[in-house]
Amino acid sequence: MIQWKFTFDKDEEEFWLNEWCRQGWAMTKFFCGVVTFAPCQPGEFIYRIDLIPGRFLQATDYEGYVIFMDEMGIEVLQRWGRWTYLRKRTAEGPFELYSDTESKITFYNRMRRLFLFALVVEVLCSLSGWNMLVSFPESLLAQGLVGLYIVIIAMVLRAVWRCSWRITELERQLK
């Protein structure tokens, strides 16, 4: 089974994946928003999403990360840059990636930095679209392109905002 999903929101996506798994569909692949599922026992796995430490889109040590997780009985299903899909068999006990508030804050900070970087890239990329729209205001291609950029930029902005909101909530817990 194939589904289409593009949220840029880690918690929303995790919830969605676990919900499908409860209904007997285990996510196996992800590519550009196209999510592939295979039948499974209802609730067979717990899914988690992680962002591997690294710079921009490059994970520092992907191999090491996979071996490290493998040792814990965690399967690294798919990687999309640093954005990673993990799962563990429910029978093997609870599965939370981050166990204390400090490391949760570090995680959301890491994610926010990535989205801020994406935001800058998207805004720069959209300039050519705007340029085209100014030169050819009647062009459907230019209108479509600018429209697409606006949607993507709005989604990335929302992702940055969600990270900031979670960091604020977590910092309140520390006080």
Added chain:
Amino acid sequence: METKNQPLTEALFYILLSTRKPVHGYGIIQEVEELTGGRVSLGPGTLYGAINTLLERNWIVLHSAELGSRRKKEYVITPQGREAFGVEMRRLRELVQNGEKMEDGA
């Protein structure tokens, strides 16, 4: 990110303690659970991040004993790590000693 003079988080404290002998990732999780009677259960993401932080600070290093046996990585504390752990222990002792004043009523 915390600086070197700040108190250690519970995670960093227990990870440092576990590396007094060479230990691999899952071994750290198990030992910390044992030591705290299950109260502190390190998440794999938390542990991965903490290990990287400690490696960057050179408080722990990779322990490369038998290269051929397994690809599992083992970690062990460095003299700098022991030094930082000692500083934290002194701070904690002071905390407990001062805290006892409450019970003594002095």
